[in-house]
Amino acid sequence: MKKKIIVLGTGFSAFRFVRKISKNLYDVTVVSPRNHFLFTPLLPSTTVGTIEFRSIIEPIRNVNGISFNQSYCTGIDAEKKIVFCRDADTNREYSLAFDYLVIAVGEITNTFGINGVAENALFLKELSDARKIRTKVIDCFENASLPGLTEQEKKDFLRFAVCGGGPTGVEFAAELHDFIEEDVKRKYQDLAEYVEIILIEARDSILASFDKKLSEYAMKIFRRQNIVLKTNSLVSGVGKEFITLNDGTSFRYGLLVWAAGNTSTDFVRSSGLETDKRGKIITDSFFRVKNNGGYFDNIFAVGDCAAINDKELPATAQVAQQLGLFLARYLNKEGRVEKPFNFKNLGMLAYIGNLKALADTPQFKGTGFGTFVLWRSAYLTKLVSFKNKVLVLFDWAKTFVSGRDVSNF
């Protein structure tokens, strides 16, 4: 009889794993509240309509030979080899037995417990987040178009704040800038002069994980694009109308996008599994989860939710995919893999607006339009299906020819 693998999640690690694992050897069931894979590197582009939402997702049911349950995993009984689940829609609870368990549940956005963030800011992690941002951006412009508003009121509606100068915050600010330059100036002609984008970052520079020169280049370009950089600044509170910073200043805002970092999910926190100081599940180099000084031989954790005990790896899609692939190969060989995981660093890319991008790779460091072409080509090839590639190409062409769609629905 085939051994039963339960996979938790439909993100980068899980999707790569599920595609590669042998369905002849294993009976595979995926449990995740999200019934699709999401290509997050292009998520910022969907917030202003450069790319449409459905172009960057792939239904998990398109993977042949697996079962899927649209549910949250809520707990694990490692001894009895059972996971407890709750249906994402009906809240119905049930349990599933496993021979092997693969935990790939990722992380959630960290609000750091700052007052008002959860209630008033928008996150950028899921497609539903991007949809909310897109609606809110357009609402801000429609609100600012109402008759009888003072100049100050228009400015307040059109002050877009982004908290977090990592790749997510930077790419969102860049996309918003493009939207204003290329679409607002045509579709909301009188409003462009009132728009302000503010990027708030706790460190003294943005894109701190990139080479220093690239990070400085990005700051120079942002300043040239009139994006206000508030470095060395922390948000201390967010109200319905005001954002307050740690220096005591506050300002009104129309939209706040919060991309200040990630933390572990409630599931991981309450799982009883051993975690490190960042809340990540500790594993060995074969991704076996730590257990009382040893390691489980049938419970694995991969991706952003996990950390290899003697290696520091970045929480990126590139890493998550490589981990998922390695684990599938490991289980396909039924554990007969001698060499532990070794991360192959392909480098980092980031879009900074106005057809410019950054590349920080082991081979070269690049900036400008050439790197923007590389950025687009790299992500086009990395999209997981032919359908996605065609749709994204079409979206880019459509945006170039007729601009972004500002319909609100």
Ligand SMILES: Cc1cc2nc3c(=O)[nH]c(=O)nc-3n(C[C@H](O)[C@H](O)[C@H](O)COP(=O)(O)OP(=O)(O)OC[C@H]3O[C@@H](n4cnc5c(N)ncnc54)[C@H](O)[C@@H]3O)c2cc1C
């Ligand atoms: C806007 C944005 C842009 C990014 N850009 C880049 C980039 O350009 N390059 C790059 O390398 N990385 C990028 N990243 C980071 C990258 O997306 C993550 O590192 C990667 O998704 C981690 O993969 P994962 O499989 O660990 O988790 P995820 O992809 O986050 O997937 C986690 C999965 O677990 C599911 N899940 C959650 N809780 C449960 C539960 N209790 N039970 C079952 N399932 C559960 C979720 O629904 C989801 O399907 C970006 C991230 C974001 C948000």
